[in-house]
Amino acid sequence: MSSIDPRIDRLELPANEDGKEVMNKLEQWETYEVFHQKKRGDQHIHVGIVHAVTPEMAIILAKEQYTRRRQTSNLWVVRTADVTATAYDDADMFESTPEKTYREASDYYCMDRIRKYQLEHGIKDRKEDRRKVKEAE
């Protein structure tokens, strides 16, 4: 086989080996999930996987694969086999019920009560002053 690339020519590749398989089962090892932290103080975010034999090797490969262009302060890797995850089919277990609005900040408003009390007892509304100043400006 002749190539325009002299390096390939030097390999003296055989002309035809069609149909031959070269990759055995597990030859690419197992996978590690990679988590990337952009800068100190940020969350680590899942960015993908690498194939590796040990966590140390996974870190080296993750550095090559996921930090080439990105600002990075820290990486985590964890064997895929060691991750336990919920099923999307069970996503309803995360839903809140309408009766649980007492847990939401937006469920609490008492300005009406305050204003009513202020009017009845002659207490000045601070915010009204501020509004007047703003209008005058």
Added chain:
Amino acid sequence: MYGNAQIDPKEKAKSLTDGEDPVLLAEFEARVSAGEKVEPKDWMPAAYRKQLIRMIEQHAHSEIIGALPEGTWITRAPGFRRKLALMAKVQDEVGHAQLLYSAAETLGKTREDMINDLINGKSKYSNVFNYPAMTWADTAIIAWLIDAGAIINQVTNSKGSYGPYCRALERICSEESFHLKYGHDNVVYLATGTPQQRDMVQDALNRWWTPIMHFHGPPDKISQHTEVLMKWKVKMASNDDMRHKFLEEYVPKIWDLGLTIPDPNLRKNPDTGVWEYTEPDWEEFKRVINGDGPCNKERLQVRRWAEEKGAWVRKALLKAETKYTVPLA
């Protein structure tokens, strides 16, 4: 760098949803049409899984084989800066292959099986990489225009429905923008250089025009099959639409440099706003994709050589107790 997915015309349209549970299928289609992403452990139609594996795997192979024509020129790059940049680009392409193999793996095909199918010829890769990069200028044209075509394809597909593929594509696109700028800079440098350099880049453009026009694949036949894949957001645009987008954006930039394109019929119809061109030789496309191109054999043999020569390292490191787990996302 990659063109659009090839849809096998021999596959029957109705077989796509045959035997699927109608309730699950309806839920699935509702989720996809609402713009939700599908994740690996979700229920999906068997044909959806199969088509995505084929498409993502072909895309991954294209990245890894696509590194070869350009890689040829690393040792002979004109100057240190160009050499460094080309090495970075080639490393990116191989990295893209890994991201894409990972995305395909989440659908249940192991990387070993994908690499075997590449090497034994069962699985295809982008046809353009079966052509040689004859001169340095060819690498410039590839980096600019083939990558431009790939970006159009990849940005379109990143709006698709399969989460892991979309996320891989977003990451890939952000790196491809360097390839595009690097390629453009390279072409501009040659086109505004000595007469010899200009001739070199014009020759390369002439050689690559047909593969560039082939890049997004032959015009799609409107079939039920295509319609289903579009509904499932596996295929996001027709091949001709993507080709048109490419012409619209890049032909004027080529003409800006005073370069000519070897197609006398190429013009934008001022009345319709549509680009008109001579259909490239689709018989050649079929012939080359089926193995009879100038570099098919070399590409696969080089890949096989690399896998064979690296096997002992992988085997030496393999721990006996290793069990494979499908990646999460």
